[in-house]
Amino acid sequence: MKLQRILQQSFKSLAQPLLAVLIGILTGALxxxxxxxxxxxxxxxxxxxAFGSFYFVTATLARATPIIFIGVGLALAFRAGVFNLGAExxxxxxAVAAALAALFIPGPGIVKILSxxxxxxxxxxxxxxxxxxxxxxxxxxxLISTLLLNxxxxxxxGYLVAQPFQDKTGxxxxxxxxxxxxxxxxxxxxxxxxxxxxxxxxxICAIILYFILRFTSAGxxxxxxxxxxxxxxxxxxxxxxxxxxxxxxxxxxxxxxxTAEVLGSQYRYVEGALTVPGYAWTGLMAALLANSNPLxxxxxxxxxxxxxxxxxxxxxxxxxxxxxxxxxxxxxxLFISAKFTFNWWNLRKKAGAANGSV
Amino acid sequence: xxxxxxxxxxxxxxxxxxxxxxxxxxxxxxEVLAIVGENGAGKTTLMRMLYGLEQPTSGEIFLNxxxxxxxxxxxxxxxxxxxxxxxxxxFPDFTVAENIVIGREPKxxxxxxxxxxxxxxxxxxxxxxxxxxxxxxAGDCSVGxxxxxxxxxxxxxxxxxxILDEPTAVLTPAEVDELLNTVRFLASQGKSIxxxxxxxxxxxxxxxxITVLRNGRVTGQVKKAETTADELAQLMVGRELQELSxxxxxxxxxxxxxxxxxxxxxxxxxxLDNVSLMVNRGEILGIAGVSGNGQSExxxxxxxxxxxxxxSILLDSKDVTGTTVAFRRNAGISHIxxxxxxxxxxxxxxxxxxxxxxxxxxKKFNRNSVLLKNAFRSKVSGWISRFEIKAASMDDQAGNxxxxxxxxxxxxxxxxxxxxxxxxxxxxxGVDIGAMEYIHEALLAKRNNxxxxxxxxxxxxEIMALSDRIAVMYEGKIAGLLDRKDATEEKLSVLMAGGKExxxxxxxxxxx
Numbered sequence: 001m002k003l004q005r006i007l008q009q010s011f012k013s014l015a016q017p018l019l020a021v022l023i024g025i026l027t028g029a030l031x032x033x034x035x036x037x038x039x040x041x042x043x044x045x046x047x048x049x050a051f052g053s054f055y056f057v058t059a060t061l062a063r064a065t066p067i068i069f070i071g072v073g074l075a076l077a078f079r080a081g082v083f084n085l086g087a088e089x090x091x092x093x094x095a096v097a098a099a100l101a102a103l104f105i106p107g108p109g110i111v112k113i114l115s116x117x118x119x120x121x122x123x124x125x126x127x128x129x130x131x132x133x134x135x136x137x138x139x140x141x142x143l144i145s146t147l148l149l150n151x152x153x154x155x156x157x158g159y160l161v162a163q164p165f166q167d168k169t170g171x172x173x174x175x176x177x178x179x180x181x182x183x184x185x186x187x188x189x190x191x192x193x194x195x196x197x198x199x200x201x202x203x204i205c206a207i208i209l210y211f212i213l214r215f216t217s218a219g220x221x222x223x224x225x226x227x228x229x230x231x232x233x234x235x236x237x238x239x240x241x242x243x244x245x246x247x248x249x250x251x252x253x254x255x256x257x258x259t260a261e262v263l264g265s266q267y268r269y270v271e272g273a274l275t276v277p278g279y280a281w282t283g284l285m286a287a288l289l290a291n292s293n294p295l296x297x298x299x300x301x302x303x304x305x306x307x308x309x310x311x312x313x314x315x316x317x318x319x320x321x322x323x324x325x326x327x328x329x330x331x332x333x334l335f336i337s338a339k340f341t342f343n344w345w346n347l348r349k350k351a352g353a354a355n356g357s358v
Numbered sequence: 359x360x361x362x363x364x365x366x367x368x369x370x371x372x373x374x375x376x377x378x379x380x381x382x383x384x385x386x387x388x389e390v391l392a393i394v395g396e397n398g399a400g401k402t403t404l405m406r407m408l409y410g411l412e413q414p415t416s417g418e419i420f421l422n423x424x425x426x427x428x429x430x431x432x433x434x435x436x437x438x439x440x441x442x443x444x445x446x447x448x449f450p451d452f453t454v455a456e457n458i459v460i461g462r463e464p465k466x467x468x469x470x471x472x473x474x475x476x477x478x479x480x481x482x483x484x485x486x487x488x489x490x491x492x493x494x495x496a497g498d499c500s501v502g503x504x505x506x507x508x509x510x511x512x513x514x515x516x517x518x519x520x521i522l523d524e525p526t527a528v529l530t531p532a533e534v535d536e537l538l539n540t541v542r543f544l545a546s547q548g549k550s551i552x553x554x555x556x557x558x559x560x561x562x563x564x565x566x567x568i569t570v571l572r573n574g575r576v577t578g579q580v581k582k583a584e585t586t587a588d589e590l591a592q593l594m595v596g597r598e599l600q601e602l603s604x605x606x607x608x609x610x611x612x613x614x615x616x617x618x619x620x621x622x623x624x625x626x627x628x629x630l631d632n633v634s635l636m637v638n639r640g641e642i643l644g645i646a647g648v649s650g651n652g653q654s655e656x657x658x659x660x661x662x663x664x665x666x667x668x669x670s671i672l673l674d675s676k677d678v679t680g681t682t683v684a685f686r687r688n689a690g691i692s693h694i695x696x697x698x699x700x701x702x703x704x705x706x707x708x709x710x711x712x713x714x715x716x717x718x719x720x721k722k723f724n725r726n727s728v729l730l731k732n733a734f735r736s737k738v739s740g741w742i743s744r745f746e747i748k749a750a751s752m753d754d755q756a757g758n759x760x761x762x763x764x765x766x767x768x769x770x771x772x773x774x775x776x777x778x779x780x781x782x783x784x785x786x787x788g789v790d791i792g793a794m795e796y797i798h799e800a801l802l803a804k805r806n807n808x809x810x811x812x813x814x815x816x817x818x819x820e821i822m823a824l825s826d827r828i829a830v831m832y833e834g835k836i837a838g839l840l841d842r843k844d845a846t847e848e849k850l851s852v853l854m855a856g857g858k859e860x861x862x863x864x865x866x867x868x869x870x
Contacts, residue, residue, distance in 0.1 A: 217718045217727045224715065227704030233663060234693070234701040235715035236684030 017289045017300065020335035028328040037320050049313015050306035056313065058195035062265065064305035065195075066091070066257040066274070068202035070283025071290070071297040072209055073253030077128075078292040079213060080246035081226035086131060086146030087254040088280035089153030090124035094255020096157040097123035099177045099262045099269035100165060102184040109183025116184065117259055124255020125248040127153060132247035136240050142247075150280075158271045167268070175271035186264035198260030205253060206298040213294065222246055257283070282308070285329070288336045304329070360423035362387050362550050363408075363519055368417035370403050377403040378414075379574045385519065385567075390541060390551045392561040395571035396594055396790030397762030398748065401554045404571070405521050408552075409434040409441050440512025441521040446504045450497025455479040457496045458511045482510050486547065488540055501649075502533035509540070513549075520544065521552045526560055527788070530648045531818065531851055538564045556594070556790070558587040570594055595791050605802065605826075610639025612675075613810035614660070614779050619669030621655050622834075629655045630666070631834040637779065637810040642801065644825030645814040646850050652834035653814050654696060657783050660812070661693045662686045673779060687716055692775040694768060696783035696814065698761070702768045705757030709749055712756040713738045713771050741770035745796065762789040769797050773804065780804060783814040798824060818847055832856050 029039040050060050070087045077084035101119035102112045131149055134140040161167075162175040169178060186197040213219035221242045225232040233239050257279065262269055274280075282304050289304075290296030311325030363385040370378040378400045385391050393401050406412040408419065410428030419426050421437055428434055434441070448457050455476045464474035479492040488506050490499070496507060505525060512520055522541070526534045541551055541564050555561060561568055562582065570578040570593040578585075578593040614637040622628035630652050637643045645653055658664035660671060662683040670679040678686050687693075695701035703712050714734060717723050723734045738752055745766040749759055756764060769785060782801060786794040801824060805811055815821050821828055828845045830837045830853035838853040 215728055215731075217724055217729055220711070220714065220718050220729060224704055224707065224711070227706045230701050231704045231715065233683065234661070234695055236682070236687045238682065238684070 020289065020332055021303070023335055024328040024331040027331040028324055031324055031327050032320055035320060037318060042314060042318055042320050045317045046310035046314045050310035055193060056309065058190060058193040060306045060309045061199050061302065062194040062196065063309055064302040065199045065202050066261050066279040067283045067286055067301040067305055068206060068298045069257030069260065070254050070280055071286035071301045072206045072294050073250045074284055074287040075290070075292040075294050075297045076209060076222070076246055076253065077250035078287060079226045080222045080242060081229060082243065082247065083143040084128060084146050084247065084250050085143055086128060086149050086251070087283055088275060089150035090127050090251040090254035091258040091280055092157045092274055093127050093153045094120035094124035095258025095262045095274055096160055096269050098259035099180065102180045102263065103178060112184035113186065113263060116263055117256070120255040120259030121252035124258065125252030128247045128251020129244060132244050136243060154275055157269070161269055161271055177268045180267045184263060185267055186260065194265065196264030198264040201256070201260060203298060205256065206294045209294040285333060285336065289332065361385060362422060364420040365408060366418045366420070368404060368407055369415045370407060370412060371415045376574050381571065381576055383569050385550050385552065387550055388545050388548050389566045390545050390553060390564055392553045392555060392565035392568045393571065394556055394558065394561055394568060394590060394594060396556060396792065397788060398760045398790070399571040400574040401571055402523065405441065405523065405552070405554060409439060409521065435515050438516055438518040439521065440515055440517025440519070442505065442508045442512060442523065442525060444524045444527060446508050448496040448504055448507060450495065452496055453492065454490050454494050454496055454499065454507050455492035457507055458514050462515060478514065479510065482513055486513060487543055502529055502536070505529070505537065519550045519552065521554065523554045525553070526555065526557060534560065558590050561590065562587050572596055591791065606806065608640030608808065610641055610808060610810070612636050613639045613673070614812065615672040616660065617670045617672070619659055619666040619671065621659060621664060621666055623667035629834050630659065633836055635829055635836060637812050639778070639810050640805060640808045641826045642805050642811045642813050642824050644821040644828040645812065645831055646818060646821045646828055646854060647831035648854055649816050651831045653831055657696065657781055657814060661691060661781060690777040691779050691781065692772040692777040693781040694772045694783055694785045698765050698768055703756050703764055705755065707756055709752045709754055709756050709759070709767065710735060710738055712767060713741065715771065716775060741767065741774065745770045745793070762793055765789045766793050769800070773800055778809050780809065780811045782811055784816065786820060818850060822847070830854055
């Protein structure tokens, strides 16, 4: 009986995102057939590009790693009822801070790694906290401030690696830091594959957050604040404290996304390496698709990463351009927002019913 | 003759739940039909089917003898059925006239003709003797006026059948009388009115026919002339009503002292103006007043949700001014909020989550900040059985509870804290008679137990039934304080309208 309820509920919460994905794929199929290619073959190539071999699977999971971090961090903020749009800036500052910590803090590898992780969390978290503080102190809308602070963060990080901390050793003079010492690298999970230990960390992060939100009093405070801030206040929850803590960890986890990329993949901070692939926005989509459930967000992040790696495989092997993935993603975004509108509309209808005499 | 409206054998099933089971009503031209019943009896479902918002599982609707089938509210309006919802849907920045004509604006050359709109509204105002000022902004209008705007809106849309859903819930006693007069006048002009309510006094004043619903079935269809309020109450509840239990006179020490608090000190008209009051142990202090005269601010000041600009609040002789909500809850203040959806609940949260508020840090339910939900679930299931809360499951969303059941959950939660002091704001708003009796008994038991209660209610009957002393608020001040034995409805009404206590006896005749 109970199991049946749980299954029903999880099916209900899965139905909409699955429908969105399905419609996305159908639209993609339409676009592919317009180009005159075989839909079936193209999707097969795409599937192979994402999951076709062990190598591709690990490549997909490697790409998913920062997206999971970002998505899970955003899920936390969304659960608290704040629309953190600043994951990109938080991630980039975390990455730069982690790179600098790993470069300049002396000691053995483990010390470097731990201090890099701490620096990454701290930088991303404090950057998010700034927006939360401005909201609490000056009523500056967090949605706007986090979005705008992205530019500040990305440009500042760009300045850091183009000027004071630029790698001067090579002749190309790219905007990047020096390479980290090997001791500070996160280990690869399989030799010769790009998948690194950051993926494990991301999954653990999602599980911990799921547990906290669901089973602890801190998670309860976050959820209630997100559901109804007035109710939270009435019940004695310190709204500002919960907002600050949620935003700090939301940004901190985004910072971890950057940190894991620096320590596990790039081994240095390279300007644009995190912003050009659009990790932050894909992570945002994952959190929205999964309705801010941390575990669901992780799954959605892997699916979205698969879409992207699959599309790369498709471009390598067929005449279909990479942009098909963007078409599918665009449709997904459209349906996620449609879901929001739909929910909002339902809520309105329900509110009308609830306010009546029944 | 043919009826203007017939609904035959209407049945609506939600899953296994029968919201309406073979309900039939008939309505003639110029008739007022009251549909009464407790919350969850199926009144709203029936009206939603009539209005096209819900599709019946079975049953037929006839308008002027012709079978009709509605798929949406537009169909209802098209066929001359208008509904005035309990919560108004007005644009506050638009004028009264604009709000009334919205959707069917008079146009000239394709542009909105403001003058024609104003004239059309003025004509309606005169024709139906409903007083509004067409040029005013809707947001500046009182609740009573806003309701009149809604009524004019459906009249403007050409409704012959007007459904009023719990229309008096938000009105002052004087506004209620005015509305009832309007209803009678509309009926005399040939309009048919369906009045959904659970207030029997109003039914007895205004209805021609009365249909009583209980648990989705018709339990009585009577003419007003052939029934009494007591009989209707029995039909609604299915048994006779109980008298409130005896109360002993208790001489308690002061529990809550509010000393000269002011909110909005810099404005010319503070929302709370130098308010002082005291609640003793073993006492219910009632706060009467038309809503919007500072009661909300008073509640929020005492519970810690709003800062006071001056004055102090003492609980059990300890100064709690300026402390947080959590501090005051721990110190012994529980609080049934006036608006259950705004303050009292998280609609998307589960019933368990909603019950957990305020308890989640207690040792019994929290080990090293991990919630012990199973321990708490047994507490919630105790509330559910004691207060007869109708819920599919504890894991169901609180928003799926009917308003009355949600209110019962909130009352159970707040009484469950067993604090010395309780703020009970509108504790029975929108709950059925059975639950109202239960909540009233529970409040009285708490009082007899030696606890203090501040009761804020817009229902005078509730205030008078429960309170040991009654303070009346008017424009942010305490306009008067009466002992239980001295309080009459007339005296309170005068004070509520801003009059002086000694005017009461003189003006009684004019008010009644």
